[in-house]
Amino acid sequence: MKSAEFMALMTTIRRLDHHQRKRLSAALRQSSGESNVLEWIEASFDAKSACPHCASVELYRNGWVSGLQRYYCQHCHKTFNALTRTPLARLRDKPKWLDYLAAMAQSLSVRQCAADTGVHRNTSFRWRHRFLRWIGQDRPSKLHGITEADETYLLESDKGQRNLGREPGKRGGSATKPGLSDEQVCVPVARDRAGQTLDFVAGNGPLTKTRLTTALKPMLAADALLVSDGNPAYTAFCEAEGISHEAVNLSQGQRVNGAYHVQNVNAYHSRFKQWLARFHGVATRYLPNYLGWRRAFEQHQPLTPEMLLNAALGNFQYLTVT
Ligand SMILES: [Zn+2]
Numbered sequence: 001m002k003s004a005e006f007m008a009l010m011t012t013i014r015r016l017d018h019h020q021r022k023r024l025s026a027a028l029r030q031s032s033g034e035s036n037v038l039e040w041i042e043a044s045f046d047a048k049s050a051c052p053h054c055a056s057v058e059l060y061r062n063g064w065v066s067g068l069q070r071y072y073c074q075h076c077h078k079t080f081n082a083l084t085r086t087p088l089a090r091l092r093d094k095p096k097w098l099d100y101l102a103a104m105a106q107s108l109s110v111r112q113c114a115a116d117t118g119v120h121r122n123t124s125f126r127w128r129h130r131f132l133r134w135i136g137q138d139r140p141s142k143l144h145g146i147t148e149a150d151e152t153y154l155l156e157s158d159k160g161q162r163n164l165g166r167e168p169g170k171r172g173g174s175a176t177k178p179g180l181s182d183e184q185v186c187v188p189v190a191r192d193r194a195g196q197t198l199d200f201v202a203g204n205g206p207l208t209k210t211r212l213t214t215a216l217k218p219m220l221a222a223d224a225l226l227v228s229d230g231n232p233a234y235t236a237f238c239e240a241e242g243i244s245h246e247a248v249n250l251s252q253g254q255r256v257n258g259a260y261h262v263q264n265v266n267a268y269h270s271r272f273k274q275w276l277a278r279f280h281g282v283a284t285r286y287l288p289n290y291l292g293w294r295r296a297f298e299q300h301q302p303l304t305p306e307m308l309l310n311a312a313l314g315n316f317q318y319l320t321v322t
Pocket residue numbers: 051052053054055056073074075076077078
């Protein structure tokens with residue numbers, strides 16, 4: 001814009017009424033929101049600079065699309081941008097992303113995030129799970145030394161799914177079967193004394209040795225010593241896999257066995273459940289997203305919109321740690 005035009009614009013601004021000023025200010029905020037988000041996205045790609053289709057680094061710049069640099073791969077002859085093959089590919093309204101992630105950094109509900117950001121409730125829901133799709137992968141590669149493990153259970157929920165051919169369950173409903181049944185989703189958490197935490201959704205019903213072998217075995221370093229509450233699944237798993245194991249006999253009222261206890265992991269469970277309650281019931285299929293989101297809170301304080309954007313783009317702190 002020429003400077004004379006700009007001066008004319010500045011003169012015009014003085015004549016705006018209150019509502020027009022508010023709209024202008026929102027437009028300016030969005031415009032700076034867009035340039036910030038584009039900068040972050042491009043920077044995250046610059047760090048990799050590889051073709052998302054074939055991983056070749058023989059690329060050249062090939063114009064711009066929707067504010068993002070477009071690249072051409074000399075190896076596979078495809079074009080792409082920094083968001084291609086990420087959960088954020090073709091997601092619209094980039095100027096609002098950082099505002100939206102700021103609302104998520106405050107753990108606001110889908111409705112509250114929508115209201116805060118000025119997007120529709122359905123968009124808010126879609127964005128939430130696009131932004132969270134990869135966050136669960138931001139996890140330590142191995143747990144070391146004394147590692148507490150314990151499972152918690154959450155009631156199976158199909159919230160948000162339609163046409164299931166049966167009556168939808170009530171919000172925050174209760175189990176119809178007594179005790180531990182296939183209505184309960186098992187969520188084991190393991191945490192070493194350095195605070196590194198792993199969680200996983202281990203299916204419905206009680207914890208089994210097989211589930212531990214599948215999910216926990218690959219994550220335990222050779223020096224790991226597992227501490228459990230004496231659930232026979234842990235004993236059987238550790239015996240079969242040759243893992244050192246100490247049990248605290250909670251059923252006998254024993255809370256601590258020397259240096260061994262599961263209090264850190266139990267505290268983690270209760271923080272997770274307390275935090276989850278604000279969302280008024282979460283569909284089971286989105287549970288891994290919420291576990292990852294919670295873990296991000298525990299690892300990065302304060303959690304910023306930029307960190308959440310990085311996680312959505314697959315740039316993780318822990319993926320490089322061995
Ligand atoms: Zn390629």
